[in-house]
Amino acid sequence: MKDINVLMVGVGGQGVILASDAMAEIGMAAGYDVKKTDSLGMAQRGGSVVSNMRWGEKVFSPMIKKGEVDFLVSFEQVEAARWAAYLRPGGVAIVADVVVMPISAMSGAFPYPGWDEIKTTLTPATDQVYLVPAIRIGQEVGNPKALNIVMMGALSTFLDLGDEAWLEDIRKKVPPKFLDSSLQAFHRGVEAMKSMK
Amino acid sequence: MKQLLAGNEAIALGAYHAGVGFATAYPGTPSTEILQTMASMEGMYTEWSVNEKVALEVGMGAAYGGVRTLVIMKHVGLNVAADPFFALATTGTNAGIVVVTCDDPGEHSSQGEQDNRHFAKFAKVPMLEPTDSQEAYELMDRAFKMSEEFDTPVLFRSTTRISHCKCVVDVKRDRPADLKKPGFLRSSAKYVMVPSNARVRRIAMEERIAKLRDYVEEFPLNEMIMDDPKLGVISSGISYQYAREVFKGASFLKLVTTYPVPEKLIRKFAAEVDKVIVIEELDPHLEEEVRLLGIPVEGKSIVPIIGEFNPETVEAGAVKAEVLPAPIETSTELPPVQIPPRRPQLCAGCPHVGPEFVLRKIGFDSKIKPSPTPREMTEKEIVVTSDIGCYTLGVYEPLGALDTCACMGASIGQALGMEKAGIPNRSVAVLGDSTFMHSGITGLVDMVYKQGNSTVIILDNSTTAMTGHQGHPGTGISINGTQGPQVDLEKLVEGIGVKDVNVVNAYDLQAFESTIKRCIETEEPSVVIARGPCVLREKIKWTPFEVDIDNCVDCRECLDVGCPAICIWDGQVQIDASVCVGCGVCAQVCPQEAIVEKKS
Numbered sequence: 001m002k003d004i005n006v007l008m009v010g011v012g013g014q015g016v017i018l019a020s021d022a023m024a025e026i027g028m029a030a031g032y033d034v035k036k037t038d039s040l041g042m043a044q045r046g047g048s049v050v051s052n053m054r055w056g057e058k059v060f061s062p063m064i065k066k067g068e069v070d071f072l073v074s075f076e077q078v079e080a081a082r083w084a085a086y087l088r089p090g091g092v093a094i095v096a097d098v099v100v101m102p103i104s105a106m107s108g109a110f111p112y113p114g115w116d117e118i119k120t121t122l123t124p125a126t127d128q129v130y131l132v133p134a135i136r137i138g139q140e141v142g143n144p145k146a147l148n149i150v151m152m153g154a155l156s157t158f159l160d161l162g163d164e165a166w167l168e169d170i171r172k173k174v175p176p177k178f179l180d181s182s183l184q185a186f187h188r189g190v191e192a193m194k195s196m197k
Numbered sequence: 198m199k200q201l202l203a204g205n206e207a208i209a210l211g212a213y214h215a216g217v218g219f220a221t222a223y224p225g226t227p228s229t230e231i232l233q234t235m236a237s238m239e240g241m242y243t244e245w246s247v248n249e250k251v252a253l254e255v256g257m258g259a260a261y262g263g264v265r266t267l268v269i270m271k272h273v274g275l276n277v278a279a280d281p282f283f284a285l286a287t288t289g290t291n292a293g294i295v296v297v298t299c300d301d302p303g304e305h306s307s308q309g310e311q312d313n314r315h316f317a318k319f320a321k322v323p324m325l326e327p328t329d330s331q332e333a334y335e336l337m338d339r340a341f342k343m344s345e346e347f348d349t350p351v352l353f354r355s356t357t358r359i360s361h362c363k364c365v366v367d368v369k370r371d372r373p374a375d376l377k378k379p380g381f382l383r384s385s386a387k388y389v390m391v392p393s394n395a396r397v398r399r400i401a402m403e404e405r406i407a408k409l410r411d412y413v414e415e416f417p418l419n420e421m422i423m424d425d426p427k428l429g430v431i432s433s434g435i436s437y438q439y440a441r442e443v444f445k446g447a448s449f450l451k452l453v454t455t456y457p458v459p460e461k462l463i464r465k466f467a468a469e470v471d472k473v474i475v476i477e478e479l480d481p482h483l484e485e486e487v488r489l490l491g492i493p494v495e496g497k498s499i500v501p502i503i504g505e506f507n508p509e510t511v512e513a514g515a516v517k518a519e520v521l522p523a524p525i526e527t528s529t530e531l532p533p534v535q536i537p538p539r540r541p542q543l544c545a546g547c548p549h550v551g552p553e554f555v556l557r558k559i560g561f562d563s564k565i566k567p568s569p570t571p572r573e574m575t576e577k578e579i580v581v582t583s584d585i586g587c588y589t590l591g592v593y594e595p596l597g598a599l600d601t602c603a604c605m606g607a608s609i610g611q612a613l614g615m616e617k618a619g620i621p622n623r624s625v626a627v628l629g630d631s632t633f634m635h636s637g638i639t640g641l642v643d644m645v646y647k648q649g650n651s652t653v654i655i656l657d658n659s660t661t662a663m664t665g666h667q668g669h670p671g672t673g674i675s676i677n678g679t680q681g682p683q684v685d686l687e688k689l690v691e692g693i694g695v696k697d698v699n700v701v702n703a704y705d706l707q708a709f710e711s712t713i714k715r716c717i718e719t720e721e722p723s724v725v726i727a728r729g730p731c732v733l734r735e736k737i738k739w740t741p742f743e744v745d746i747d748n749c750v751d752c753r754e755c756l757d758v759g760c761p762a763i764c765i766w767d768g769q770v771q772i773d774a775s776v777c778v779g780c781g782v783c784a785q786v787c788p789q790e791a792i793v794e795k796k797s
Contacts (some may be wrong), residue, residue, distance in 0.1 A: 006778070012541070024201055034363070034365055035362060037361055044546070046540075046541055046761055059364075060441040061438045063439070064508075065508040065509055078536060082536050083540075085531060101423040101761055101764045102540070103542055103593075103595075104538050106763065108765065109537075110535060110537035121534050155610070
């Protein structure tokens with residue numbers, strides 16, 4: 001059983017924690033020992049959110065060491081750069097094309113870097129850097145809140161569990177009203193990633 | 198049955214399966230989810246108490262009354278509850294009572310960092326600390342048995358990373374079918390702490406700790422894991438998990454009974470290894486216990502005394518102290534991209550924004566740039582003492598409207614103190630409705646009693662917002678969401694003796710400003726209740742606003758509101774309609790009237 005370290009990052013309100021909770025359950029169902037922990041502080045109010053998720057034979061620390069993240073899944077562009085140092089050499093960075101301006105950037109005190117610049121923080125560790133067109137997918141499936149499911153779809157293509165393990169969890173959790181658009185969001189995430197690989 | 202449980206959920210379930218019938222708490226990160234989890238459990242009495250002191254006193258009553266009781270708080274909550282905690286340590290109990298303290302190393306969501314393990318030694322009560330959710334679940338049952346067997350409260354200590362880490366838990370027990378019937382065993386010698394009785398109980402406390410010292414030697418969850426004898430690591434809590442990760446192949450002594458410690462077990466472990474180190478977050482609690490046994494030990498010379506650990510901090514410390522060899526450097530230098538910081542901020546439409554914007558405007562000299570260096574105040578400036586809650590985020594620019602934040606309820610006393618000390622500036626105290634109920638009331642009583650003339654501003658959003666919208670006496674909403682009697686805020690402050698009581702709409706900047714300006718000039722205490730709903734809780738969405746580009750002169754004064762819906766896009770100030778709640782505060786700030794309701 002290979003250890004898998006996933007760091008999910010984003011901004012309060014984007015559904016990072018729901019996604020990592022779901023992943024932890026999927027890992028447990030697949031027979032892994034699982035630990036996950038979130039750092040959110042006062043994040044509901046617009047701060048950075050980071051969720052450490054580990055699957056393995058036996059997991060001790062819930063926190064992933066710097067340079068040992070296999071999958072950096074960022075729900076927001078600049079957050080990927082904030083956590084770039086955690087990526088292991090040869091790891092995978094999956095970044096949503098979403099931009100959530102921090103107040104510090106709105107006032108002009110700190111310019112918000114462009115994607116090309118953000119990407120330079122990830123490429124020293126890996127050439128597997130993917131920008132997922134999550135905004136468009138959200139609009140097209142008619143559910144921008146399904147961002148976290150799009151990202152789970154994209155990540156699922158790297159993990160050998162089959163789509164059904166993920167879809168089952170989505171069906172269990174998502175209210176009926178949003179189920180169709182959520183399932184679509186998952187598939188669109190899978191497709192988007194497969195087309196980039 | 199295997200379940201994925203956060204530490205807080207495991208504590209709740211463990212207590213429930215231990216036959217707990219009564220649980221009280223005041224919400225506080227990282228402890229809040231414990232009581233929230235218990236609220237829906239059948240056969241439980243749960244309450245959000247008005248503060249931690251009351252939570253513990255209510256809990257004492259229940260435990261004296263023969264019902265197993267859990268009382269939950271964050272680390273600083275135990276400061277508030279310290280008085281009944283020491284009293285309970287003296288009297289002992291009837292049914293088991295466990296006090297959970299959730300410490301917050303690294304101050305993720307707290308005004309300070311403190312190591313509450315000191316409280317166990319201080320109050321002479323036993324302490325247990327789990328290393329993961331599984332142990333949290335299992336320890337609860339033992340904690341209650343210990344409490345009853347040794348006639349003592351048990352301090353159960355968690356930290357952010359235990360409380361908020363989900364792990365796989367094998368749930369082995371169920372709730373006992375028949376619980377003891379409630380009933381108080383009358384005994385003034387045990388429960389009435391007049392000096393003559395307290396002196397007798399004082400002896401019992403020392404005898405109790407002596408017996409506990411023997412008891413913990415056989416405690417099954419303390420564990421020696423022997424491997425390479427060159428290095429022996431003693432650890433507890435989450436630090437144990439990091440140590441296992443970092444010191445691969447070393448020998449370990451994992452302690453869950455961290456006060457009193459199992460002395461013989463520690464000696465036995467130390468005798469079997471060449472070098473003993475202690476890996477623990479915050480203060481050198483275990484290190485000092487080990488050193489007292491005459492065992493050469495290193496701890497804080499290796500790992501920091503400040504802040505939360507992670508595997509890096511433990512490894513870096515060990516490498517620096519030459520306990521571990523330096524790792525082969527694999528990480529590459531990252532390019533110097535400037536990443537904009539992302540501080541927490543008040544939500545779009547938050548009713549605290551308007552009042553804090555006004556306080557900045559009328560209380561702070563606009564000619565003086567904000568700076569971390571203390572400075573003299575100018576004549577017309579107003580001191581804004583503040584408190585614990587969402588509104589504390591108003592300390593950050595661009596609002597930057599606060600002068601103090603110490604602990605729950607302190608704002609009122611501080612304002613009175615400044616006034617009585619004779620500072621030349623006027624002062625106002627700012628606190629929320631929940632904080633006022635928690636411990637602001639007594640401050641206001643003192644202000645009236647001492648004939649102070651400060652103005653107390655209660656930002657009333659009718660909830661305890663920061664910890665996730667718990668009810669409080671002012672809302673009358675119970676933990677299960679049922680509506681009960683409400684304490685009337687206006688009548689309460691009038692009853693205390695405040696004659697100048699004002700209620701203003703929190704979104705009406707002009708009304709708030711004129712009220713405050715009038716109140717601070719009067720020579721009597723005044724209260725201004727700025728009322729507006731928590732938009733997050735009420736999921737409010739009024740008509741959003743937009744910038745009328747033809748009238749906008751790009752003065753950017755609207756940015757001073759610090760609203761997450763307002764941003765500069767392509768050089769033009771814009772309002773993100775999907776984020777805007779439609780509170781209209783920015784429209785009142787705009788000197789050009791260029792912010793208008795969005796036409797549908």
